[in-house]
Amino acid sequence: xxxxxxxxxxxxxQHWEMTVDRFAVHxxxxxxAREVVSRDADGRVTRSNYASLERRARQCSAALLAGGIxxxxxxxxxxxxxxxxxxxxxxxxxxxxxxxxVNPRLFDEQLSYILNHAADRWLLADPxxxxxxxxxxxxxxxxxxxxxxxxAAGRPPGADADFEALIGGQSADVRWGEFSEHSAxxxxxxxxxxxxxxxxQYSHRSQVLHTLMVGTYEAFGLAARxxxxxxxxxxxxNAWGLPFAVMAAGAKLVLPGPKLDPPSLYELLEQEQVTxxxxxxxxxxxxxxYLRGKRLRLSSLKRVLIGGSACPEAVMRAFRDxxxxxxxxxxGMTEMSPIGTASGRHTAxxxxxxxxxxxxxxxxxxxxPFGVDMKITDDAGRRLPHDGxxxxxxxxxxxxILERYFGDGERSVLDAEGYFDxxxxxTIDAEGYLQITDRAKDLIKSGGExxxxxxxxxxxxxxxxxxxxxxxxxxxxxxxxxxxxxxxLKPGETATREEFLAFLEGKIAKWWMPDDxxxxxxxxxxxxxxxxxxxxxxxxxxxxxH
Ligand code: ADP
Numbered sequence: 325x326x327x328x329x330x331x332x333x334x335x336x337x338q339h340w341e342m343t344v345d346r347f348a349v350h351x352x353x354x355x356x357a358r359e360v361v362s363r364d365a366d367g368r369v370t371r372s373n374y375a376s377l378e379r380r381a382r383q384c385s386a387a388l389l390a391g392g393i394x395x396x397x398x399x400x401x402x403x404x405x406x407x408x409x410x411x412x413x414x415x416x417x418x419x420x421x422x423x424x425x426v427n428p429r430l431f432d433e434q435l436s437y438i439l440n441h442a443a444d445r446w447l448l449a450d451p452x453x454x455x456x457x458x459x460x461x462x463x464x465x466x467x468x469x470x471x472x473x474x475x476a477a478g479r480p481p482g483a484d485a486d487f488e489a490l491i492g493g494q495s496a497d498v499r500w501g502e503f504s505e506h507s508a509x510x511x512x513x514x515x516x517x518x519x520x521x522x523x524x525q526y527s528h529r530s531q532v533l534h535t536l537m538v539g540t541y542e543a544f545g546l547a548a549r550x551x552x553x554x555x556x557x558x559x560x561x562n563a564w565g566l567p568f569a570v571m572a573a574g575a576k577l578v579l580p581g582p583k584l585d586p587p588s589l590y591e592l593l594e595q596e597q598v599t600x601x602x603x604x605x606x607x608x609x610x611x612x613x614y615l616r617g618k619r620l621r622l623s624s625l626k627r628v629l630i631g632g633s634a635c636p637e638a639v640m641r642a643f644r645d646x647x648x649x650x651x652x653x654x655x656g657m658t659e660m661s662p663i664g665t666a667s668g669r670h671t672a673x674x675x676x677x678x679x680x681x682x683x684x685x686x687x688x689x690x691x692x693p694f695g696v697d698m699k700i701t702d703d704a705g706r707r708l709p710h711d712g713x714x715x716x717x718x719x720x721x722x723x724x725i726l727e728r729y730f731g732d733g734e735r736s737v738l739d740a741e742g743y744f745d746x747x748x749x750x751t752i753d754a755e756g757y758l759q760i761t762d763r764a765k766d767l768i769k770s771g772g773e774x775x776x777x778x779x780x781x782x783x784x785x786x787x788x789x790x791x792x793x794x795x796x797x798x799x800x801x802x803x804x805x806x807x808x809x810x811x812x813l814k815p816g817e818t819a820t821r822e823e824f825l826a827f828l829e830g831k832i833a834k835w836w837m838p839d840d841x842x843x844x845x846x847x848x849x850x851x852x853x854x855x856x857x858x859x860x861x862x863x864x865x866x867x868x869x870h
Contacts, residue, residue: 342532345418345500352378355574362407363581383491384415395420400444418500454480505529523730534724550575555603561662586614602629655689661724665690712753719743768797809838
């Protein structure tokens with residue numbers, strides 16, 4: 325009897341529990357010599373391969389079992405993208421324990437809240453996060469053990485355990501998998517822009533299905549000959565599922581560790597001849613600016629996956645025109661494992677258009693792969709047509725999409741048709757392309773109509789002097805809310821408000837025109853590297869006086 329009460333019938337095919345350890349086994353068996361390159365906190369680059377990764381992950385499993393970790397127990401990681409972090413992932417999940425990836429950029433109160441909420445028994449942490457760990461330990465009574473993801477030499481002073489000591493001497497002869505694919509594999513908390521962070525618990529089955537979905541040509545389209553670098557951190561919605569997808573493909577894996585500044589990223593991209601890479605727009609904006617300033621070229625990169633927030637047009641053009649790199653624009657969220665839609669690989673009708681028109685579609689968030697269904701609705705929950713104009717609340721369904729938050733009992737958050745409300749607002753066109761116009765909480769409602777902050781930002785960020793742009797709603801006596809444009813200029817640039825307003829003129833509807841423009845030296849970035857509009861709203865509760 326399955327979860328829907330249906331009886332299993334006459335299935336003559338082999339039965340595999342779809343558990344994620346199979347990715348490591350597959351990579352080790354069929355791509356064992358394929359390289360895994362990792363940069364540690366101290367800047368050193370380690371070279372390994374999938375055969376070794378799998379063996380060491382099994383040794384990690386043996387150590388966890390010896391330490392009393394059992395299926396269903398939560399083991400947290402507080403770490404950047406490194407080889408030891410990937411080994412720990414598979415080591416934890418392979419035995420049915422749950423890998424809780426924790427975002428080290430959160431505030432202490434959020435960190436202790438989620439560690440306690442998850443009742444994490446062990447914590448595996450990068451040595452550079454020792455100060456955070458020391459502050460957290462007294463506040464997290466359930467935490468039994470902290471292991472640093474380093475060798476003895478890299479261990480912080482006073483720490484009692486490191487990863488090499490933990491797995492050293494352990495047998496690699498550990499059984500993986502062979503439990504229900506519906507078991508929990510991973511746990512990730514949303515960054516909690518409103519209220520406490522909420523836990524999203526992934527099952528082995530949802531992760532495997534997600535990997536098969538994103539592996540398609542329509543989505544990430546990874547191949548064994550690719551070299552994939554993971555800039556998006558593993559604590560940000562499982563690095564968008566890339567650690568699974570890259571190993572399923574047997575591609576070479578490059579892990580940049582904590583060094584995400586443009587020179588370090590460029591060095592690794594070139595040195596390892598990376599062909600595929602994923603990250604949020606702010607990372608790319610900074611990298612492209614650096615390349616331009618230094619007149620550097622990307623010699624090997626073929627595809628970049630950009631998501632987490634809308635890809636600005638200037639970024640897409642720069643990749644295409646200055647570097648010959650194809651941009652895959654993805655939309656999704658932690659609750660969706662995370663992929664929802666992808667753009668870049670077009671339908672026949674769109675592929676027949678001229679390049680400029682195609683770019684317009686690439687800038688949209690894209691189409692659903694098999695395994696995701698979506699709808700847009702009005703305030704009353706009625707479905708809206710897919711005409712590319714009417715925008716509504718975006719709701720999604722699929723086997724890798726959340727039904728209930730972790731620790732929330734049986735309370736489903738789905739609507740009557742089984743769809744999850746994403747909190748995003750968007751349109752869907754006749755070709756099936758989703759365009760996100762806003763997050764419900766960032767919406768600007770002016771005189772009863774919605775203004776798309778995302779679209780105005782996108783255009784403003786294309787101003788030659790702009791590095792980043794944000795548009796927020798500011799209260800207005802007549803229209804209720806009006807847009808304020810906030811700009812961070814490129815280093816050394818100066819500009820006037822009139823220059824920016826003139827730049828927007830004719831590119832957006834008149835009533836969308838920001839009422840004012842302010843220039844800031846720093847844009848507040850949230851824990852996942854995206855613009856933090858909550859802080860901007862607090863910074864600009866009203867239009868600045870002139
Ligand atoms: P948080 O941003 O709160 O850390 P997530 O990483 O899960 O949480 O972010 C999900 C949200 O990010 C989506 O609901 C959407 O608003 C936004 N987002 C993600 N990708 C895109 C994109 N390509 N374009 C526009 N918005 C995006």
